[in-house]
Amino acid sequence: MKPFLWEFQYRRQFEWLKNTRDFLYGKVRLGLQKRVLEPGCSIALITEELSEKIDGMVVGLDKDFNALFSAKKRGKKLSLVCGDVYYLPFKKETFDSVVFQFFLLWVKDSLSAFEEMKRVAIPTGWIISTAEPDYGGRIDFPHTINYSSFIVKSLLEEGADPFVGRKLEYIYRKSSLVNIQWGLTSVPFGIELAGKNFEKEWSFIEKLAKSEISAELKRMKTMERKFLKEGKRSYFMPVFYCIGRKKMT
Numbered sequence: 001m002k003p004f005l006w007e008f009q010y011r012r013q014f015e016w017l018k019n020t021r022d023f024l025y026g027k028v029r030l031g032l033q034k035r036v037l038e039p040g041c042s043i044a045l046i047t048e049e050l051s052e053k054i055d056g057m058v059v060g061l062d063k064d065f066n067a068l069f070s071a072k073k074r075g076k077k078l079s080l081v082c083g084d085v086y087y088l089p090f091k092k093e094t095f096d097s098v099v100f101q102f103f104l105l106w107v108k109d110s111l112s113a114f115e116e117m118k119r120v121a122i123p124t125g126w127i128i129s130t131a132e133p134d135y136g137g138r139i140d141f142p143h144t145i146n147y148s149s150f151i152v153k154s155l156l157e158e159g160a161d162p163f164v165g166r167k168l169e170y171i172y173r174k175s176s177l178v179n180i181q182w183g184l185t186s187v188p189f190g191i192e193l194a195g196k197n198f199e200k201e202w203s204f205i206e207k208l209a210k211s212e213i214s215a216e217l218k219r220m221k222t223m224e225r226k227f228l229k230e231g232k233r234s235y236f237m238p239v240f241y242c243i244g245r246k247k248m249t
């Protein structure tokens with residue numbers, strides 16, 4: 001995955017999901033915690049947000065050195081580690097919480113990643129998945145404007161799991177976490193938001209397409225513009241959250 005290509009998408013997701021993160025941070029009383037890890041932090045937007053909320057140590061980890069380097073240029077004080085979620089370079093029971101967003105879709109073996117995240121979490125520590133998408137559940141009005149199958153195909157080609165959202169509760173249960181709470185967090189895009197989002201959304205799709213976008217996608221873009229002018233457009237993209245804690249041993 002090319003982080004710079006995705007950077008502007010992460011910034012959009014970061015803004016959209018702010019309220020959900022605040023809701024989850026409140027549930028686990030994150031503001032009172034002392035050590036938090038964000039695996040798959042990429043350009044560390046959430047690591048930075050957490051560093052502002054927590055009076056303690058916040059570490060962002062990613063296997064992509066370039067993304068971390070770009071984050072470090074932005075926030076010199078950020079604690080960032082280049083590493084692999086399957087082999088976290090931390091002692092057991094180091095962190096009060098492990099927080100991540102739009103990460104599991106890129107992780108091929110979620111259960112092994114969870115074992116490792118549990119290892120570095122304290123007993124009763126929280127594993128917090130603030131948002132994982134499910135592109136298979138997208139709703140579009142009019143239903144003919146439906147480019148989710150294109151996004152699904154592109155993500156599968158990139159090695160991601162576009163349907164990870166619906167699997168979250170299963171992954172948590174299978175990992176023997178307790179106090180599991182999960183749900184959907186999403187911004188329903190009505191006519192105003194869909195209008196504001198039009199150029200950015202298409203810019204994302206065009207970036208995803210890498211080279212020329214297909215005639216079918218071009219036709220869809222023209223149709224969407226027309227429907228927006230007629231006030232006839234809304235969509236919903238399901239994004240799931242889940243929290244659970246490590247059992248007391």
Ligand SMILES: C[S@@+](CC[C@H](N)C(=O)[O-])C[C@H]1O[C@@H](n2cnc3c(N)ncnc32)[C@H](O)[C@@H]1O
Nearest residue numbers: 010040041042062063064083084085101102106
């Ligand atoms: C979609 S990005 C995450 C974006 C970021 N969490 C955010 O919300 O802005 C997924 C990140 O996971 C990282 N990643 C994928 N597999 C990983 C692994 N095994 N260990 C560490 N990082 C990994 C990728 O390098 C990528 O930066």
